[in-house]
Amino acid sequence: MGDATNDPRVPEGTVVLTASGAGGPGGPTAGTLDVDPDRLTGRRLPRYAAWVCLAVTVAVGVLVRITGITIIGLADWVVALAASFIGYTAWTLVVEGRRHAVDRLATTAIYAAAAAALVPLFWILITLVVKGFSVLSWDFLTSTMRNVNPRAEGGGVAHAIVGTLEQVAIAAVISVPVGILTAVYLVEYGRGRLAKAISFFVDVMTGIPSIVAGMFIYTFWILTLGFPTSGLAAGLALSILMVPVVIRATEEILKIVPNELREGALALGVPKYKVILRIVLPTAISGIITGVMLAVARVTGETAPLLLTTFLAQDMNGNPFSGNQASLPVFIWDQIQRGTTASLDRAWGGALVLIIIVMIFYAGARVLAAIYAPKKV
Amino acid sequence: MTNADTHVGTAAETPGPSGATAQEARLPYRIEIKDLNIYYGDFLAVEKVNLAIEQRSVMAFIGPSGCGKSTVLRTLDRMHEVTPGARVEGQVLLDGQDIYAPNVDPVLVRRTIGMVFQRPNPFPTMSIYENVVAGLKLQKDGRHRGRAMDDIVEQSLRGANLWEEVKDRLSKPGAGLSGGQQQRLCIARAIAIQPEVLLMDEPASALDSISTLAIEDLIRELKSQYTIIIVTHNMQQAHRIADNTAFFNLAGVGQPGHLIESGPTHVMFNNPKNQQTIDYIQGRFG
Ligand SMILES: Nc1ncnc2c1ncn2[C@@H]1O[C@H](COP(=O)(O)OP(=O)(O)O)[C@@H](O)[C@H]1O
Numbered sequence: 194m195g196d197a198t199n200d201p202r203v204p205e206g207t208v209v210l211t212a213s214g215a216g217g218p219g220g221p222t223a224g225t226l227d228v229d230p231d232r233l234t235g236r237r238l239p240r241y242a243a244w245v246c247l248a249v250t251v252a253v254g255v256l257v258r259i260t261g262i263t264i265i266g267l268a269d270w271v272v273a274l275a276a277s278f279i280g281y282t283a284w285t286l287v288v289e290g291r292r293h294a295v296d297r298l299a300t301t302a303i304y305a306a307a308a309a310a311l312v313p314l315f316w317i318l319i320t321l322v323v324k325g326f327s328v329l330s331w332d333f334l335t336s337t338m339r340n341v342n343p344r345a346e347g348g349g350v351a352h353a354i355v356g357t358l359e360q361v362a363i364a365a366v367i368s369v370p371v372g373i374l375t376a377v378y379l380v381e382y383g384r385g386r387l388a389k390a391i392s393f394f395v396d397v398m399t400g401i402p403s404i405v406a407g408m409f410i411y412t413f414w415i416l417t418l419g420f421p422t423s424g425l426a427a428g429l430a431l432s433i434l435m436v437p438v439v440i441r442a443t444e445e446i447l448k449i450v451p452n453e454l455r456e457g458a459l460a461l462g463v464p465k466y467k468v469i470l471r472i473v474l475p476t477a478i479s480g481i482i483t484g485v486m487l488a489v490a491r492v493t494g495e496t497a498p499l500l501l502t503t504f505l506a507q508d509m510n511g512n513p514f515s516g517n518q519a520s521l522p523v524f525i526w527d528q529i530q531r532g533t534t535a536s537l538d539r540a541w542g543g544a545l546v547l548i549i550i551v552m553i554f555y556a557g558a559r560v561l562a563a564i565y566a567p568k569k570v
Numbered sequence: 571m572t573n574a575d576t577h578v579g580t581a582a583e584t585p586g587p588s589g590a591t592a593q594e595a596r597l598p599y600r601i602e603i604k605d606l607n608i609y610y611g612d613f614l615a616v617e618k619v620n621l622a623i624e625q626r627s628v629m630a631f632i633g634p635s636g637c638g639k640s641t642v643l644r645t646l647d648r649m650h651e652v653t654p655g656a657r658v659e660g661q662v663l664l665d666g667q668d669i670y671a672p673n674v675d676p677v678l679v680r681r682t683i684g685m686v687f688q689r690p691n692p693f694p695t696m697s698i699y700e701n702v703v704a705g706l707k708l709q710k711d712g713r714h715r716g717r718a719m720d721d722i723v724e725q726s727l728r729g730a731n732l733w734e735e736v737k738d739r740l741s742k743p744g745a746g747l748s749g750g751q752q753q754r755l756c757i758a759r760a761i762a763i764q765p766e767v768l769l770m771d772e773p774a775s776a777l778d779s780i781s782t783l784a785i786e787d788l789i790r791e792l793k794s795q796y797t798i799i800i801v802t803h804n805m806q807q808a809h810r811i812a813d814n815t816a817f818f819n820l821a822g823v824g825q826p827g828h829l830i831e832s833g834p835t836h837v838m839f840n841n842p843k844n845q846q847t848i849d850y851i852q853g854r855f856g
């Protein structure tokens with residue numbers, strides 16, 4: 194191997210790394226590396242490329258809208274977006290090469306899909322807030338529909354809020370213990386046929402349409418056993434929907450509690466039930482709370498089962514054990530079908546209150562979950 | 571194979587001439603494993619183990635991975651059966667009493683025989699203090715309270731060489747310690763229930779070399795009070811800490827593991843009798 198610094202093949206400015214060894218003691222060179230300074234770099238699009246494409250998209254969209262020229266009748270913005278999508282990829286292909294073009298295509302597609310999923314969500318939220326907010330007032334929250342002409346203005350949702358909270362509370366009181374205990378059985382004890390059967394029925398229950406849950410309580414609880422329509426009946430119907438959700442959520446969380454913790458406790462001579470109560474559940478509690486709250490949020494908006502079990506009421510009924518009770522979902526349905534401007538406004542107001550209640554549940558779950566989460570410091 | 575299995579036993583029944591070793595060897599056995607077959611479902615994982623373990627000694631299990639070292643270890647405190655479908659045939663005698671006898675309560679066995687796992691597993695919801703007393707607190711009777719607990723915590727943490735490092739933050743979560751500290755916390759947790767035997771499954775394999783040396787020092791100290799059985803894949807480690815060594819091997823994947831040879835560590839490393847042991851030890855050292 195020759196002296197690299199004098200080697201005519203090595204371009205000017207090339208870094209020459211030398212390592213001593215075979216060159217003898219003190220010898221400056223042995224193996225030398227010829228390094229191409231460009232081997233780590235490639236041509237890239239300018240930073241502002243994405244913004245250029247966005248600007249072009251807007252420009253094309255506006256242009257199409259003004260001139261009215263469209264391709265095969267597609268909406269103007271669709272054409273503009275598609276054009277920039279293709280243009281952006283092509284530009285990358287020319288400048289950066291195939292691998293980067295594919296990368297950009299996939300990245301753009303992912304962002305577009307995420308945006309497509311979020312747009313309706315924000316749309317609903319904004320509509321809800323805009324329409325509902327003007328109705329929301331202290332009066333609306335504290336008065337009922339008693340003695341209010343449902344087609345005229347006035348009235349409020351107090352009776353529906355009370356009804357919804359009570360019905361959901363009943364559903365939770367039934368579902369949470371049943372659901373958590375079943376999940377504990379399935380994860381910690383369940384082996385063999387019985388566990389398989391239970392697991393199968395949980396799957397079936399998850400798929401029960403909510404109206405069927407309502408029908409079941411209606412025929413069994415009200416027609417057969419002869420109990421009156423009530424908030425309790427509604428709570429029972431909701432719990433049919435809630436139990437499988439709680440089971441599955443808890444099961445998933447219990448499964449990710451590391452087995453090492455169970456074994457660690459068992460090896461200390463701790464009886465199994467105590468391992469579950471004092472090690473497994475406390476480790477999982479924060480996830481279980483989140484799961485339970487999601488299940489609560491899910492049933493809070495159910496309408497169909499309530500129609501069959503407690504129907505609706507225009508007046509406050511604080512007693513969930515007897516008589517029809519109002520609820521927010523049924524209130525919304527009732528107001529919409531009255532069809533006047535005032536009743537539609539009330540429906541929006543009720544919807545906003547419903548969403549706020551769900552949000553409060555969710556925020557509460559996050560706070561509790563954070564409080565109970567295992568800590569490192 | 572089986573002739574070598576009871577090496578330790580033979581040595582004890584006919585005490586050798588050299589005074590000290592003979593004295594030690596005459597101590598009664600803490601644990602005797604007799605004709606033990608260990609299954610996972612229908613799979614025979616380890617076949618026909620016969621081995622005796624002396625009191626207040628360190629026994630190392632060595633052998634290639636998958637040969638059943640952990641499996642044998644877990645049968646000694648009835649942790650094996652925690653795995654669904656797992657079962658054993660044969661006997662494990664603790665001070666002469668078969669721990670697999672029908673009227674034996676596995677929970678009580680585990681209070682007598684402590685275990686430290688390969689990966690440190692402190693309870694994440696508990697503080698350092700609570701981790702140490704977890705075993706005592708969660709055992710049904712709950713006879714220890716207040717000051718007695720404080721003393722046990724200090725003793726156990728000192729015993730695990732961790733006291734000086736954590737005495738000012740006992741109420742902090744155990745999960746916030748370093749890996750080596752967590753493992754010593756798990757050892758403290760295991761000795762807090764005052765077991766008679768301590769099982770350790772590659773307790774240092776997840777640790778750096780400094781923590782490993784700390785654990786090895788600790789094992790040498792603990793030997794004066796406990797009978798210790800340690801699984802290790804590190805033969806130098808076995809050499810450094812073990813009084814006796816048992817070598818396990820398996821003929822091939824899907825075949826049961828066997829105890830090939832066991833005996834005093836220096837004999838096992840310098841003068842092994844079985845060709846498989848020779849190959850294994852030379853393969854690792856040379
Ligand atoms: N939970 C288990 N279920 C089924 N087979 C297992 C289980 N644990 C270990 N085995 C099998 O038992 C044999 C011995 O495993 P193990 O005791 O972990 O070996 P070692 O600790 O010596 O590496 C292996 O063949 C392994 O596949």
Ligand SMILES: [Mg+2]
Binds near residue numbers: 639640641801
């Ligand atoms: Mg192992």
